[in-house]
Amino acid sequence: MSRQTFLQGALILMIAGIVTRIMGFIYRIVLTRLIGAEAMGLFQIVFPILGLALTLVTMGFPLAIAKLVAEAVAKRDADRVRRVLRISSACVLTSAALCMSLMYAFRHVVARYWLTDPRAYPTYLAMIPVVGVIAVASLYRGYFQGIQDMTPTAWASILEQSVRIVSIWALAAYFVRFSLAYAAMAAMVGMVLGELSGLLFLIWQQRRRARMDQIVPEPAYARTAEPMRATLRAITQLSLPVTASRLIWSLLSAAEPILVLRALGMAGVPLKQATALYGAYSGMAIPLLVFPTVVTSSLATNLVPAVAEAQASGNLDRIRHRLSQSITVTAMVSFPASVVFTFFAAPLTRAIYGDAQVGPMLAIMAPFVFMLCLQSPLTGILQGLNRAGTAMINSIVGGVVRLAVILVLATRPSLGILGVSMATAFSFTLTAALHLIAVVREIGFQMRTASVVRIGLASAAMLAYMLLVTYRAGSALTGSALLLALLGGLMIYFALLCSLRVLTSRAVERVPKVGPWLAAVVRHLPFAI
Structure with missing residues (x-):
């Protein structure tokens, strides 16, 4: 497996983050229009419970996996990678099973004392499987982060949002005819299906491109005799x-x-x-x-x-x-x-x-x-x-x-x-x-202040252009005029970053898919390299 550079991994996650955030806006727009604001409120009521449950279940283990796996890979210590994964998986899976069991066992208590609207109860029940799915997926995300391969995580996020949106169209639009409670529950089921699709994709990617013999080829140069207790302490x-x-x-x-x-x-x-x-x-x-x-x-x-x-x-x-x-x-x-x-x-x-x-x-x-x-x-x-x-x-x-x-x-x-x-x-x-x-x-x-100063100069030029374009409009500035001023300002900002050599064609070329095309544009800008 070819490892990604630091900036390549960051760019992949950044692009995926922007895409999924835009899809998230679409998701909420579609959901609100299908089930209405009231059912949307029922859907949102259970989210604080989900956030608390996930915090208790994952317990920061994905981050620990990322750090410790990266250290072990740097030392070519396959044994420690396996120990970290075994211990983390055992802890997270045990806590997930316990948490889901308690959530189900005390479902009536939660419905009576926590849920402010009893109609949110079906959504709460549909939410319980999400805890286990996200918990398992977090282990794989931490592993891919540790080996510095961000592509599977990025594609998994996009796949999750896509399946979630399609599931809403298929489920919420049907169940809203029965009641708002079932419409909100159907939206949560869509979330379960989205997270499950992302998990299955991560499992497939791990077996295809990130097996242990691909990450740390045997025989490893260094092995540790670290006991399980020491590994657990490090986690x-x-x-x-x-x-x-x-x-x-x-x-x-x-x-x-x-x-x-x-x-x-x-x-x-x-x-x-x-x-x-x-x-x-x-x-x-x-x-x-x-x-x-x-x-x-x-x-x-x-x-x-x-x-x-x-x-x-x-x-x-x-x-x-x-x-x-x-x-x-x-x-x-x-x-x-x-x-x-x-x-x-x-x-x-x-x-x-x-x-x-x-x-x-x-x-x-x-x-x-x-x-x-x-x-x-x-x-x-x-x-x-x-x-x-x-x-x-x-x-x-x-x-x-x-x-x-x-x-x-x-x-x-x-x-x-x-x-x-x-x-x-x-x-x-x-x-x-x-x-x-x-x-x-x-x-x-x-x-190193040189780059930051140049970025500041490019930002000042962008501001000057936008103020000049919008000056005549004053308080009557329309959204379309603001959009045109913003796009023009960003083009000037990008061109100045390249001309001032904050961005180089070599750096821009690393952007996935569109990098070579952008690099060709950068090379034609004055003073750019």
Whole structure:
């Protein structure tokens, strides 16, 4: 099996992430139109239970598999790869079986005390198999991540979404004739079928292209006599902090809406209006803000095994190089996003949501998009360095500080919901700064500012063009005019990145499928190489 480079793996996951996110929008549009908002609400009621169950079942094992398999492959230690997979599989499968059994055994208790609408009960029952399917699939995803082959994971994600959409058309459209409860249940069955198709694809890919004799050819140069207890300890050192972080973060996320509504009430905002404002913030402004993170999340996924492999080989220079690459890629994605979200927030949200009041919420957070996007790759580096506990503490500090700042700012009548946006921006900036300090302490780092400065210049030129094009329209700027200005600005931005040699034809050529064509375009740009 030919291994992918760090950037190739990141690009594959990035493209798959964008495709699946767009398909996710289509999925929700189709689902809402087929079963209606009320049945959609029944479908959503069970999701917090699913998230909690998956956190408890997987327990961070996929991440531990990725890191430890990458280290073992670097040392050509096939025995340790097998031990890691055996122990992780036994733990995850046991916890999945126990969790599903408890979910079924206490189904009536859950229906009575947890589900706010009893009509969600059939959806809850249909959800139980998803826990086992996703748990098993997570083992394969962690394995492919560890051997740095991201293609099967990317295609599996696309296949899952495709099967899910088709299943909705086939099932939900039929069962909606009987009742909303069964329509929501049918949508969950579609999710089960989608996840199952992805799992079967991963199993097939593992047997076809990632068998152990293909990953670590026998005889291996190095073997460890590490006991099972030591392997289990190595797994839990990474998995337990990740699990604890997710559980605590879930609690903090659950506390946020309660705190925000109370803070807005103290600021004199009526409850109905406060609920609408929080819905605009969390359901409209935040999804736009975090859209660029699809790229840096792909980087983070690929960084864990890449950093773990480099650390196992004692190559700190390679880790520093990965950090430098991550910062450059983060700047390339976040700088233009920050420009658009800051200066065109109102017309953008008006064009997308038909609601310009979301604009100020987005504009306050937009200047700090770089720090938001930088969180994921820095977390991946810390986890690859076996510092998952540090990443956990930093994230918890950021989350607690966010709640505290919300209580201070959102209670002011002059700020209200804008105080929540300020608190969020301060929180992810603080978390990213703490991550960066921790990484620099571990590996040392000298910032290469040339590329970042050039990206900043290209972003400034993009902004100047968009302001010039939209100047005459003023407040009457239409969605089509904004789209044309945005497309033109992005073309100028891309051309300048190439002319300033931030992007080279060699780098662009690595993009799957369209890379050679893009590289030919880049070579014809002035000063590009």
